[in-house]
Amino acid sequence: MNKIIDAKGKNCPIPVIMAKKEIDSENNNFLIEVDNKIAVQNLKKLANSQGFTIDLKEDNSVFKVHFSKNCEDETNECEACNEILDGLEEDKKNLGTWSIFIGKDTIGSGNEKLGKMLMKMYFYTILESDELPKSVLFMNDGVKVPTLNDQAVEHLKDLQEKGVEILICGTCLNFYGLEEELNVGKVSNMYDIADAMKEATKVITL
Structure with missing residues (x-):
């Protein structure tokens, strides 16, 4: 050993x-x-x-x-x-053709603290997987993840560096007063987010 x-x-x-x-x-x-x-x-x-x-x-x-x-x-x-x-080169974080849609800042329902921890763990797992999503889309309560969840932000920054597009709803940021808190991603709009969904082969919604 x-x-x-x-x-x-x-x-x-x-x-x-x-x-x-x-x-x-x-x-x-x-x-x-x-x-x-x-x-x-x-x-x-x-x-x-x-x-x-x-x-x-x-x-x-x-x-x-x-x-x-x-x-x-x-x-x-x-x-x-x-x-x-075999195939380790192909495993080096290839971008896929799918997207992730985040509409809230927790995963599942129940304990809020657990839900936020699961969100952080989810992006860590995605980051370590063989294929990365083409884009990650944040709307409504989901915009609190790239603004307030510091640990999730670090994983999102790594995803962004590897070519994953991070789009955040600007209207949602404005509604929650989080415009100045955005730590990762690009402020976007309904048109671009809807377009990203249409272009994806599948959309995983959390």
Whole structure:
């Protein structure tokens, strides 16, 4: 085992993303520590999907998940490893043809704090995925995300740097008095946002 990853205190999908980064960097023998059973189950699914074996130990409510894969040929001729590495160039954050529409500043209904945290985690997950959206569109209460959700803003800035178009409804910013609070994206209008929806092959609405 050549690396120990501390993912304690991190909610899914962050532990899975951290483990996937090790796999993508050709690390076939590492341990990741988590402190919740949901993360353990999702790590097991990742291991199975990538051809890894798992050794699990629990120590004082900390789950130690050991990923391993045998590759006898150290010159990187291992077929199983090469299958994982195949197409890495295509995986480098290609822009898709789909869009995300955000009409509120939380995901789901119920606890507001949880909903805002889920919004932050959603954009982190999108940022780490193989294909990025063509655009992210904010209207109504959704304009509070690129203005008031600092952690989500950081992920949106990274998406913007990778070519994702971020459009924010100017009328909505004005309604909430948030014109001066905008931290990322382009102030837009109904026409441009509707046009972006029409051009998208699909629109995911949160």
